[in-house]
Amino acid sequence: MKFFELSENEIMNIEVIDGQHKTFVKQINELYELLGQDKPETIKYLLNQFTKEVKVHFETEENFMKKYSYESYYSHKLEHDRFLNKFLEFTEEVASGKENLNLEKLKSAKTWFFNHFELNDKKLGVYLKEKNIK
Numbered sequence: 828m829k830f831f832e833l834s835e836n837e838i839m840n841i842e843v844i845d846g847q848h849k850t851f852v853k854q855i856n857e858l859y860e861l862l863g864q865d866k867p868e869t870i871k872y873l874l875n876q877f878t879k880e881v882k883v884h885f886e887t888e889e890n891f892m893k894k895y896s897y898e899s900y901y902s903h904k905l906e907h908d909r910f911l912n913k914f915l916e917f918t919e920e921v922a923s924g925k926e927n928l929n930l931e932k933l934k935s936a937k938t939w940f941f942n943h944f945e946l947n948d949k950k951l952g953v954y955l956k957e958k959n960i961k
């Protein structure tokens with residue numbers, strides 16, 4: 828069994844967003860596979876890729892929210908910003924050798940995803956479906 832897997836519950840039926848969520852999961856799983864391995868350059872590379880993709884993903888959702896005047900835009904964006912800032916900080920700490928890739932961090936990313944999905948993305952998905960977004 829994979830460290831991180833999505834179920835039917837986490838599918839929004841909005842192609843671009845579902846695809847980005849799958850990438851998020853895939854990248855966390857790749858980082859999980861590297862735990863305890865002496866591959867600092869690969870770890871740094873994957874952490875950078877992950878934060879880049881996360882940024883793109885958050886912007887995608889935020890652009891949808893702005894375009895369709897979604898009323899919870901600010902609270903949803905705040906959750907994105909908090910996650911991204913923390914993860915960027917962590918990525919920099921790993922790059923400078925102050926911190927190591929660790930299970931706790933990957934678990935917290937997974938937990939964040941599920942909570943965020945349940946409380947924020949799911950509602951956005953319903954809203955966008957009403958607007959006929961596929």
Ligand SMILES: [Fe+2]
Nearest residue numbers: 888943947948
């Ligand atoms: Fe979101």
Ligand SMILES: [Fe+2]
Nearest residue numbers: 848884888948
């Ligand atoms: Fe999302």
